[in-house]
Amino acid sequence: MNKPTIAISIGDLSGVGIELALNSHKKISKLCKPVYCINEKMLAQAATLLNAAIPDDFTIAPVDGFFDIKVAQVNAQSGKYAYDSFMKAIELCQTQQAEAVVTLPIHKEAWMMAGLEYKGHTDLMRKYFKKDAIMMLGTPDMFVALFTEHVPLKEVASAIEYNRLKQFFLDLHNSIKKEKIAVLGLNPHAGDNGVLGDEEQIITKAINSANEAIGFEQFVGPIVPDVAFAPYFRKNYNYFVAMYHDQGLAPLKALYFDESVNISLNLPIVRTSVDHGTAFDIAYKNQASNLSYLNAVKSAIKLIKSS
Template sequence: MQNSFDKKTIAISIGDLNGVGIEIALKAHAEVAKICKPLYCINSYMLHQACELLDITPPSDFEIFKVDGSFNIKEGCVEADAGRYSYDSFLSAIKLCEAKKADAVVTLPIHKEAWMLCGLKYKGHTDLLRDYFKKDAIMMLGCERLFVALYTEHIPLREVASHITKNGLLHFFLDLNRAIGDKQFGVLGLNPHAGDNGVLGDEEKIIEAAIEEANKSIGKEVFVGALVPDTAFTPHARERFSHFVAMYHDQGLAPLKALYFDESINVSLNLPIIRTSVDHGTAFDIAYQGKASTLSYMNAIKSAIEFATI
């Protein structure tokens, strides 16, 4: 166990309070407090309201950083007030890191529709981080056995092909390499069978040209592809690669979540702060029922500490 003086301070963005985030934070608190100093971005009124719904008493050492605002928690409901509060909690956590009062941010799940209902332009945490820091934040999700970095994220599928450009991919590959080092990545093609040499599409030619130039710039073979997407995640293929680049959201996350749903996390790379997150949603269907798993959250905490220690 770390000496208490060596523990990292982790700002916890509490997420949508109509969902499972606060339950997870409370359930895991004793374990989390052994390995870091958690600082929860929530006010006392909202914390006690959540605890009443969960029929528990707040832990005596549950340290909070006050986030103004209040509303009536409605478990399992999509509401603007909950969306706004989750946004304010996240901004508070970011600012704690900027002020050097926290070493990293760990986020619990927000609800994208709730953010839209309260008038926010962002589709999620990564969009906000990208705009806030004016940096091309990279979304990478996974666990020790498999990580997937997403070239495009929350855009309609029909728009993905138009985003496949050599300069865009090259910029992405080089940023990813700077953020994570010379870890080798398998890069997925866009089309079925990776285009079958142009029979099913030619975006792979663009992907391969960007890979070649990125590797040349780095000075070694860091990126390999374009790989056939439907065989890239087989056990045999994963003997070679534990890290992949997917061209779009579901291409990478469907296999990841099928294999490692409970334990995966979300990491935001290429930013001036460290941010990790659970890799699941608000789970409104089980909110305040005592059923939420803490595994992804604990992995996010551990990864945040690890990144903050480097």
């Protein structure tokens, strides 16, 4: 049985990404044919800092550039290189040299310091592919799709617009065809019928309209946010839509911090990622857990097979 080829975007070289790539290669290479987007000089420098051997079958797709790695320090050079690595991985997919992209963690401030306009991988892909990419995170036990992602909390309420929300539901349906999906309200108590806010009226209208277009009641809600992730509720739902970042990810990470993954939906390529940051506090100490990375690769393989 042929193993799929997966392009590995190396992430921010000041953090734990390259450690995960090197230390997990033996396990990853049993699942797929990984191609790491990094050049020989940067790889050798990182391996020396880690006191790690570079496996003989560690296949690379060279990414131009060389600089001194600043361990656990936010800097523009690492940010730019992480971006270039990601773009190389996308290129490998678009030229059919790879079947999916798996990304190791970037540092958003480093991207900003490098003068990049994007807030992260999903934002970049949304603009690059001109598609409304959907960020979904989780495990097979609980996935959370985010309606808004990396936006200030004060802007969330104004972002809840009927047409945009309905299209989000329809796009999510195209990726998740049959499963019931619980949609969280925005306000405490889901607004208490307008007492604590009226955004739920917009959410309800979008749910009803999307379900009518789909032909069955796939989206359920709006659900009171503080009970949505209770055990009795999660018995009936594996998929949730959160109105904003922390509403969905705080409970997810409390329950599944080590094993959850980030999956990008509604795109022309398969892309999954670790669901954690650069972990500067343990960078280059050979302490990083590879569970999310392994699950990201497994999720990518599953999506390849189902596409």
